[in-house]
Amino acid sequence: MLTKEIKDSIDESVLCWLATVDEEGTPNCSPKEIFTYFGDSHILIANIASPNSVSNIKSNAAVCVSFVHVLKQKGFKVKGKATYVSKEDGGYKAQFDLLESIAGEAFPVKGIILVDISSAQPIIAPGYFLLPDVDEASQIEGAKRTYGI
Template sequence: MIEITADMKAIIEQAILSFVATINEDGTPNLSPKASLMVVNGVLYFADIASPQTIVNLKRNPAVEINVVDIFQRRGYRFKGRALILPPGDDEYLMIANWVRATNGPEYPVDHVVKIETTSIIPLLSPAHVFARPPRSQDEIRNTYYQKYAVKPIGA
């Protein structure tokens, strides 16, 4: 398993929304948005709150890919690996379930918790990083996209 770095964790926390790809029985992709992706002790986890097809797919085939991109920094990561569905009552399950409920409210169901054994991590960079000439700093890129989306950072 490849450990998640501090930068990867920061991107996950800043982006909030990630996308989990699994494989349907007919071989087609299933893409499910997740706001519950988190890193604990260098390991990825997410909660199944309303994604029954994701869990059906992972029970049949544990192959998974998760994409996370911070839209303002225009960078992120692609995590590939194997999913392990944790049983209710497991310490790791309870840790994630308790975090979801503390963050979103006690009414949020946590039907499953999934632990990811990462086998590959690839950085994702938008053309804003790759093709800009002269190269732009991360601050310039971030400020460009704050303006584009008409938002201001908290505290600004």
């Protein structure tokens, strides 16, 4: 499910956005700074400060994760079922080690939001389709101008 292109996009993205739904059906979308892929069908997201996301996942496992390279303005949206794994749960040492190596000492990993992916779709900024002669290089240059980089 996770192609090389999707994995590369995860590696170059700074944040992902995790969308969950609570017991009443109210959506919640929150940024997650520490995330990566695990194998070909899972995304790992560190629970650093995510009480709403964790609570929502415990009552409704359906989630959507999106990530976009801020300059290329391309990325992916993946959907799946999430489970929450605490440090006390056995069998997840490799996953914790991977997230902790990304987080370093600055971000204490309290647990893992483990997303079992069922589908993936590209996210591409409308400028690629609507503006003439837009390619990745020109999109990056335009984003740099917009952000003052």
